[in-house]
Amino acid sequence: MDFTILSVSGKPGLYKLVSSSKMNLIVEALDETHRRLPIFASDRVTSLSDIAMYTMAEDVPLMNILDSVLRKEDGKVCSLDYKKCGKDELHAYFAEILPDYDRDRVHDSDIKKLLQWYNILVSNGVTNFVDPEENAEEATEETAEKAE
Numbered sequence: 001m002d003f004t005i006l007s008v009s010g011k012p013g014l015y016k017l018v019s020s021s022k023m024n025l026i027v028e029a030l031d032e033t034h035r036r037l038p039i040f041a042s043d044r045v046t047s048l049s050d051i052a053m054y055t056m057a058e059d060v061p062l063m064n065i066l067d068s069v070l071r072k073e074d075g076k077v078c079s080l081d082y083k084k085c086g087k088d089e090l091h092a093y094f095a096e097i098l099p100d101y102d103r104d105r106v107h108d109s110d111i112k113k114l115l116q117w118y119n120i121l122v123s124n125g126v127t128n129f130v131d132p133e134e135n136a137e138e139a140t141e142e143t144a145e146k147a148e
Helices: 062-072 087-097 110-121 132-147
Strands: 005-008 015-020 023-029 036-040 044-046
Touching: 005 023, 062 087, 062 110, 087 110
Parallel strands: none
Antiparallel strands: 005 015, 005 044, 015 023, 023 036
16 A cells, blocks of 8 residues: 555544644545545544454454455455344354454454445555565465465
């Protein structure tokens, strides 16, 4: 990804970092308005690349999970209506994406937020979630493991 995607606590949606200064960040909303606004030090800001989800082994970076959703959905918005589906259906869908996720620590709201963010990103043409070289390394490792 060529730019930083941010989540701002208390503000809906996702934002693209446009500029930064000593006093604030300037972000652009990833929606149809593309509205720019300042974000101050008092706002809680998190980069999507800094977020991970719990699994039974080690935490998996959010960008890798978004890439898995992208592959499952063939680059389209999420086929699951996460706002209206039941808990079991939501968890079954997520288990297809991340089979070993920690069912005790990953809540329904976490999965819904992930799918909401995925839809926002794909709707705005952001689909390059992971470094292509990193994907090639993972594929090589998986192939080596299967060969053993």
